Amino acid sequence: MAPACTEAEAPSWPSVSMKAKPYEGPPRNIKPIEDLHFAENLQPKRYEILGTHPESRVLFSDVNILDSTGREPYKGDVLIEGQRIVAVGDVPDKEALMKNSRVRVFHGKGRTLMSGLGDAHTHLTWNGGDLDRLGDLGIEEHVLLTMRSAQCYIDSGYTMCYGAASAKPRLDVVIRDAINAGDIPGPRSLANGQEMAKPDGELVAGITAYADGPQQMREVIKEHVDLGVDNIKLSMSGEEITETRSAQDCYFTDEETAACVDEAHKHGKRLCAHARARDSVTQCVKHGVDVIYHASWIDDEAGMNGLEKVKTKHIIAPAINWLIGTLYDAEAFGYPQAQAEKVGYKRELDVAIAGLREMHRRGIVILPGGDYGFAWTPHGTYARDLDHFVKLIGMTPHEAIISATAGVAALFMQKNELGKIQPGFYADCVLVDGNPLEDITILQDHDKLNVIMINGRVHKAGRKEYVAPPVAGQDANQHNIVPDMEFPEVKKAMQKAY
Secondary structure, three states: OOOOHHHHOOOOOOOOHHHOOOOOOOOOHHHHHHOOOOHHHHOOOOOOOOOOOOOOEEEEEEEEEOOOOOOOOOEEEEEEOOOOOEEEEOOOOHHHHHHHHOOOEEOOOOOEEEEEEEEEOOOOOOOOOOHHHHHHHHHHHHHHHHHHHHHHHOOOEEEEEEEOOOOOOOHHHHHHHHHHHHOOOOOEOOOOEEEEOOOOOOOOOOEEEOOOOOOHHHHHHHHHHHHHEEEEEEEOOEEEEHOEEEEEEOOOHHHHHHHHHHHHHHHEEEEEEEEEEEEHHHHHHHHOOOEEEOOOOOOHHHHHHHHHHHHHHHHEEEEEHHHHHHOOOOHHHHOOHHHHHHHHHHHHHHHHHHHHHHHHHHOOOOOOOOEEEEEEEEHHHOOOOHHHHHHHHHOOOOHHHHHHHHHHHHHHOOOOOOOOOOOOOEEEEEEEEOOOOOOOOHOOOOHHHHHHEEEEEEEEEEEHHHHOOOOHHHHOOOOOOOOOOOOOOOOOOOOOOO
């Protein structure tokens, strides 16, 4: 185990006590996201989601288009044919389309149409409660739980999920395939297997694949590949809540990390890593771990400076909501704030925020994904990350949305067809009752997500979207004008304890 970082090794960038400088201008993360380039042999398998007839046509009329290109929102219309967007802004023959009974028309009335959101650190199999029970959970119940999580993501306006570890070896894979087959609702998913840790280095009992030494790690990676995963997770450092494995401790050696990267990349798979400790981040940068989770204790030279030099080959997904939730929200679930501060979460949060601000300043790509699925980071609250990006890291709301749309599309290695409202792109979009650039928290309110579409197929649309309000004098006054009545909706809980 590598030694922990000390107070004397504090990084050179400003501490969190210095407020992030306000910024008004074009999104700064457009170019870094466009410059991202993973090796071609790491391209995930191309998946298609069943369920949209090629003759389907959907028109969004009079919407405020937030296209995730960096352009300011603008008024216009959007036409979708089959799975893809075909016209944005000015739609040819709009009036004829609106009169065509075979075209489904959504009257935007100035609402915001944006791309579906994405999560770069997804745990579909987490149970929203006591994680220690996950290892003992029966496979039948666990499949149902994972299905519910997948539906929860799409219900929340999320159409892309990058798997960050599965509690059982094949759960992510099975759910991904069921979504693609059109059997269950859910987002586009890249599946992971169980996270790989050194013996006695697991963070949660019963959900870990163990390996010790370069050769064993290669063998475990090959086992993951044979299961059909898209990504492979390394658990390289500790977590303060365990109170036995510090977030500043690194459990992998240089030789082990190098072997993992070599083996995974040889099989065309990308690696992601739970890497809070200084040395775990340094190893990720040095050896080419593609997706770095947390990176709380990154240092100057080998960490931040090294990462900046190779920033087109890595993304950071800090999962900052986990730190915030553990520090401020976990007391209601039996983990007092005083204890969270005692073991180091307040200090880690401050250090992590300062480091993330510096990454953003240097053009290192930071993507949302907050370790959701714990009791105090429940499923359905995923968009909290975007608010944290704005209030803590200093992104503008526009930058935060671009990170969650075009940014996650780049992580999927499909930045030319996902994550934007552009002709030729897949029709994954959300009609929002409001302007998220004025209030980013609106994306946390599911009632404001009026229409959710994936792959050109409408997943959610309320009755009002289909029934035009009565207008005095219509039908030559043959029908009475009645109030625009609301029908009560039965809402399911976002999670269910198993």
